[in-house]
Amino acid sequence: MIYTEENIEAFNEQARLKFPENKKFFDRLKNKKIKKLDEAFHPVHEEVFDEVDCLKCGNCCKTTSPIFTDIDIDRIAKHLRIRPAQLVKEHLHLDSDHDYVLNVTPCTFLGSDNYCSIYDVRPKACREYPHTDRKNIAGILPLTLENTKVCPAVFEIVEQLKKAGLGNKGGIVE
Structure with a gap:
């Protein structure tokens, strides 16, 4: 299902209900030290993001804050001329x-149309979100698990990997 502002509450409920199952799945991934985890995540990331339009959702910008590094702060301030x-x-x-x-959510820079007013200079954390195409995803499994509660795309990626048997005996990439 593609989530939009109109049905994001259904996602939030589904993510909440599936979180214990997802935690067990991530524990299996961590405990088995599955090799080539990136090779499992990245194609599914591409497939899911071919279908997802983040501008129709914006849940990440509405519910969480990125980390702003000193470099981000300098770049954004220069852009805003402050x-x-x-x-x-x-x-x-x-x-x-x-x-x-950020002091508040939704993000100060998020417009009512889900466009970011500082998109070209947004923080590195925003540019890289939701991190499911990152190298060495094994190093950020706790973050990825948390992101299943925020990002419908991450939730869908994890659901597809579970269905494919990732982490199960005889499943992919064991």
Whole structure:
């Protein structure tokens, strides 16, 4: 199912209900140290994102904050023609991990049409989200598991990998 603003609540409920199952799946992936995990994730990522239009959803921008690095802050401030300190003062705070994150959700820079007003200079975390095409995905399995609760595309990627038998005896890439 392709999720949009109109049916995102159905996704949120489905993701919540499937989270324990997904956690077990990720535990199996981690415990078995499955080789070539990237080779399993990347083609499914491409397939799912051929069907997904993030602008019809925007759940990530509406519910979470990316981490803003110093480089991101400098680039965005320059784009907005303000000082980095002003960007931080008006829009960001340090979280418990001492990372800069947004003060509010939805994202300050998200328009009502789900377009990002700073798209060309957006934070690195936004450019790389949801990270399912990243090299060494084994290193970010906890993040990917958390993203199944935020991003319908990640949820769908994981569902497809489970159906394909990834992590099961005799399944793909064991």
